[in-house]
Amino acid sequence: xxxxxxCVIQRDLLLAARRSSDVMTVVLFFVIxxxxxxxxxxxxxxxxxTVAPGVLWVAALLASMLALGRVFASDHADGTLEQMMxxxxxxxxxxxAKVFAHWFVTGLPLVLISPVLALQxxxxxxxxxxxxxxxxxxxxxxxxxxxxxxxxxxxLRGAGALLALLVLPLYVxxxxxxxxxxxxxxxxxxxxxxxxxxxxxLIVAAAFAPWAAAAALRISVE
Amino acid sequence: MQTSLEAIDLRCVRGERSLFQGLxxxxxxxxxxxxxxxxxxxxxxxxxxxxGLLEPDQGEVRWGGESVRRLKEEFWARLLYLGHANALxxxxxxxxxxxxxCALAGVVxxxxxxxxxxxxxxxxxxxxxxxxxxxxxxxxxVALARLxxxxxxxxxxxxxxxxxxxxxxxxxxxxxxxxxxxxxxGVLYTTHHEVSIAAAVSRRIDLGGGxx
Numbered sequence: 538x539x540x541x542x543x544c545v546i547q548r549d550l551l552l553a554a555r556r557s558s559d560v561m562t563v564v565l566f567f568v569i570x571x572x573x574x575x576x577x578x579x580x581x582x583x584x585x586x587t588v589a590p591g592v593l594w595v596a597a598l599l600a601s602m603l604a605l606g607r608v609f610a611s612d613h614a615d616g617t618l619e620q621m622m623x624x625x626x627x628x629x630x631x632x633x634a635k636v637f638a639h640w641f642v643t644g645l646p647l648v649l650i651s652p653v654l655a656l657q658x659x660x661x662x663x664x665x666x667x668x669x670x671x672x673x674x675x676x677x678x679x680x681x682x683x684x685x686x687x688x689x690x691x692x693l694r695g696a697g698a699l700l701a702l703l704v705l706p707l708y709v710x711x712x713x714x715x716x717x718x719x720x721x722x723x724x725x726x727x728x729x730x731x732x733x734x735x736x737x738x739l740i741v742a743a744a745f746a747p748w749a750a751a752a753a754l755r756i757s758v759e
Numbered sequence: 760m761q762t763s764l765e766a767i768d769l770r771c772v773r774g775e776r777s778l779f780q781g782l783x784x785x786x787x788x789x790x791x792x793x794x795x796x797x798x799x800x801x802x803x804x805x806x807x808x809x810x811g812l813l814e815p816d817q818g819e820v821r822w823g824g825e826s827v828r829r830l831k832e833e834f835w836a837r838l839l840y841l842g843h844a845n846a847l848x849x850x851x852x853x854x855x856x857x858x859x860x861c862a863l864a865g866v867v868x869x870x871x872x873x874x875x876x877x878x879x880x881x882x883x884x885x886x887x888x889x890x891x892x893x894x895x896x897x898x899x900x901v902a903l904a905r906l907x908x909x910x911x912x913x914x915x916x917x918x919x920x921x922x923x924x925x926x927x928x929x930x931x932x933x934x935x936x937x938x939x940x941x942x943x944x945g946v947l948y949t950t951h952h953e954v955s956i957a958a959a960v961s962r963r964i965d966l967g968g969g970x971x
Contacts (some may be wrong), residue, residue, distance in 0.1 A: 538865070540862055551851065614844075615848065616843070617846045617848070617863075619842055621865070622812060623835045623864075625832055626863070627831075668947055757783055
């Protein structure tokens with residue numbers, strides 16, 4: 538069972554490496570969206586500092602949304618998904634492995650690049666840490682929740698738009714608390730409360746979302 | 760657990776049309792069961808119901824006396840299903856694809872056995888080519904190479920295994936199936952090709968034209 542999970546993660550990472558353009562699209566999208574804000578709002582440092590956490594969070598959310606459609610689509614199209622369903626490993630665990638691999642190639646790069654982008658907003662250094670930790674805890678939650686939406690809309694016409702409508706409302710609590718962490722830290726409150734809530738969300742999402750997504754996949758494949 | 764597959768009073772409705780109803784069969788170890796019938800008569804649906812991918816509108820499929828939709832992984836660990844789709848990734852090589860397919864099925868294989876299995880299906884020397892550059896028939900052979908590593912699965916369910924294959928590959932697959940049946944495994948398959956496979960018990964059910 539462990540071998541199967543390791544194999545799924547390895548395979549998805551290998552596929553991402555051989556198709557690096559897919560990953561680059563997501564990262565570049567993130568970079569461009571974040572960079573548009575200072576250009577649009579103007580160079581007022583105080584304003585930029587205030588909006589920075591929110592802008593980075595919204596951009597990360599949209600970027601991870603952009604990549605969601607691909608989590609299951611190609612496996613569905615070529616029949617691999619059926620083999621995963623008929624394998625010896627419970628589908629929920631396979632889904633968890635796939636979501637982890639998906640986050641590793643589309644979520645983690647955003648987390649790593651976010652401090653560099655935050656410089657455009659003149660975000661003070663002590664806030665950078667909180668922002669990065671909040672994104673590191675929050676983006677996997679987005680991937681887990683998004684996987685349920687991706688599984689539900691699998692194989693539908695216009696799945697992309699429907700997926701956004703389905704998933705974006707569910708992202709709202711993560712966005713509020715995630716962006717709130719850096720804001721609280723800016724106000725001198727530390728922000729650890731928000732980070733702990735994000736951690737709790739991550740645990741709950743990792744425990745339940747894969748099984749919900751697995752159930753949705755079984756319905757989609759019927 | 761004994762190889763004993765039992766379909767009881769199955770009914771399948773797709774859209775408005777009833778594909779089949781009151782369909783029952785049993786398949787024990789060492790038996791070969793061929794599902795025949797014209798296109799659209801429900802052969803693939805029947806195989807998917809048998810695997811537990813599709814829920815029948817009536818009736819149930821049992822493995823060792825227990826419903827397959829309740830057994831889940833316990834049944835799937837004993838099952839090898841090859842559908843219409845080859846389940847190959849274009850960006851991975853033939854041997855990577857085969858290794859992954861085996862790992863998903865819970866079969867641990869080393870590189871040597873993977874190479875042997877591919878060679879058995881006439882793909883020697885092509886193990887490290889990406890699936891993208893293989894022809895339709897070669898891709899089918901990569902998918903079918905799982906049969907050469909599938910002796911642990913008690914039940915093989917094969918959807919049109921001979922499609923897109925040349926005469927030599929058909930012969931390879933035929934002998935793999937015959938070997939599995941002689942080892943005491945059960946094989947349920949559909950095909951439009953007239954291929955005679957040696958088996959102690961060989962039966963045929965025709966859909967869309969009553970039971971034969």
